[in-house]
Amino acid sequence: MVRHRKDMTLVQLVPRVLQMVLNLSLVFLAIILSTLLVQELIIFGKMLFEAKSLDHQLFLANILLFFLYFEFITMIVKYFKEDYHxxxxxxxxxxxxxxxxxxxxxxxxxxxxxFYSLVILILIIGYFIMNLTPRERPESRWFFNK
Structure with missing residues (x-):
């Protein structure tokens, strides 16, 4: 006997449509960020080969901007790999x-x-605490194993 899927209710349809809109938006954002990433590489090349005197602060700021684009793209990839998280x-x-x-x-x-340095310190402390904290709490394993 073949089961037919029941028609989706509005409560089931709305989250799926919103998830699809979110996914398409993130793919579009990833394409835009990838384009900007390539543009930064072109700017690096121009700065290195055309400039007689290189502004090191501007060059370093552009490198960090490149890594920001890279990290956002990586985060979007991880979002899809880790089941929309x-x-x-x-x-x-x-x-x-x-x-x-x-x-x-x-x-x-x-x-x-x-102040900026203190913000960096707070973010690093948060990262350290996050890595120390186990993902599964011992209390939850004890509770479910009863």
Missing amino acids: FPLRYFLYIGITAMIRLIIVDHDHPLNTL
Whole structure:
């Protein structure tokens, strides 16, 4: 006997449609970010081969911008590989890289640089705590094994 799938109710259809819209949007965003990543590589080439005097701060800021694009693309790939879930550690990587870039680009005010450094320290401490914390709690294993 062949079972026929029942017609989907609105409650079942809405999340699927929204998930599909989200997935298509993320694919489109990944294409845009990939284009920007290639543009950054072209800018690197121009800076290295055309400039007689290289502005090291600008070059380093562009490298960090390149890594921001790279990390966002990696996060989108991980989203699809991990069953529609963004790993928290990638947000921390992006935050740390963005703050380092901000320090390099905007280091004129010492107090702001100190605040940016404190933000980086907080993000690193959060990453350290996240890695120390087991994914499965011992209490949950004990509870379900009864």
